Amino acid sequence: VAGVAALMKAYRSSLNADSFRAALEAGELSDDLGNSLFYGNGLINAAKALGSLGQSIDTSLNVFPRQLNFNGANTSGILYLSNPGSGTVTITAIEEVSDWLQVSAQPGAVDANGLGEYLVSANVSTAPQNGSADMTIRYSIDGGAEQSVTIRVFVAQTTAEDDTVGELYVYLLRKEDVDAAEPEAAIDVYVSVNARKEVGKYTYSIPGLPPGQYYLEASTDNDGDFVVFDSGEAKGAYPLLYENELIHITDRNLQNYDFEIAYQRFVNATLFEASTPAGKAQSAWQYQAPRRLPR
Numbered sequence: 001v002a003g004v005a006a007l008m009k010a011y012r013s014s015l016n017a018d019s020f021r022a023a024l025e026a027g028e029l030s031d032d033l034g035n036s037l038f039y040g041n042g043l044i045n046a047a048k049a050l051g052s053l054g055q056s057i058d059t060s061l062n063v064f065p066r067q068l069n070f071n072g073a074n075t076s077g078i079l080y081l082s083n084p085g086s087g088t089v090t091i092t093a094i095e096e097v098s099d100w101l102q103v104s105a106q107p108g109a110v111d112a113n114g115l116g117e118y119l120v121s122a123n124v125s126t127a128p129q130n131g132s133a134d135m136t137i138r139y140s141i142d143g144g145a146e147q148s149v150t151i152r153v154f155v156a157q158t159t160a161e162d163d164t165v166g167e168l169y170v171y172l173l174r175k176e177d178v179d180a181a182e183p184e185a186a187i188d189v190y191v192s193v194n195a196r197k198e199v200g201k202y203t204y205s206i207p208g209l210p211p212g213q214y215y216l217e218a219s220t221d222n223d224g225d226f227v228v229f230d231s232g233e234a235k236g237a238y239p240l241l242y243e244n245e246l247i248h249i250t251d252r253n254l255q256n257y258d259f260e261i262a263y264q265r266f267v268n269a270t271l272f273e274a275s276t277p278a279g280k281a282q283s284a285w286q287y288q289a290p291r292r293l294p295r
Contacts, residue, residue: 059087154232
């Protein structure tokens with residue numbers, strides 16, 4: 001709500017708390033959810049709010065999330081299709097290319113144009129080991145030519161009780177390499193080792209390191225492209241994923257730094273923009289950038 005208020009203020013500098021409240025209570029800024037006792041003035045709608053000021057947002061298909069990850073512990077998720085503009089977006093088809101992937105409209109949650117909520121389900125028992133498939137959404141805007149957008153769906157043959165995520169690389173990034181990397185470009189791994197799987201955990205050791213500052217991470221490489229920490233891979237970082245900290249090496253050996261590795265359910269480019277801790281050395285784009293293994 002505060003974000004919508006700021007957006008409106010950018011277009012109308014005279015907006016104040018009283019005029020915002022009046023517009024909200026008049027239903028000019030939100031969608032009615034049907035029960036004011038529980039939902040107040042409804043769900044805030046940025047496009048509707050700008051429309052109340054005589055502004056408009058371009059008609060487009062908004063898809064969230066743009067990627068889905070499933071494993072044995074979670075086999076379904078909701079895909080949201082919406083149109084922030086004032087024109088008409090019509091969904092003409094949703095195509096699944098694999099028999100282990102299914103998409104169905106949520107009852108009562110999809111409008112006449114095909115916009116709304118869809119249930120995406122994966123049968124992980126018949127899906128390929130740590131594989132992926134594409135789902136294509138075909139649509140038109142204001143009756144124009146058909147367009148399409150592709151959603152990548154990843155599946156991992158693991159469950160919450162499994163003690164393995166598959167073959168795992170543990171590796172180090174040098175601080176100077178991370179600092180010098182271009183936004184969203186792959187960052188070169190300084191050194192990597194194969195973790196050894198034991199009961200309930202992986203073990204590793206990286207000897208012979210020159211003194212310096214490093215980030216410690218781990219990732220699978222299920223597609224075998226020597227690029228890790230990208231979409232569809234299990235990943236982790238010390239001490240926490242997306243809150244990794246510099247490790248200062250002085251004795252040329254690295255061992256016994258414990259951290260968790262897991263497959264991520266959703267991958268979304270804006271997920272970490274607001275949650276990146278202040279003062280951390282890595283920015284949000286560096287959290288998302290893939291890492292390139294030495295060959």
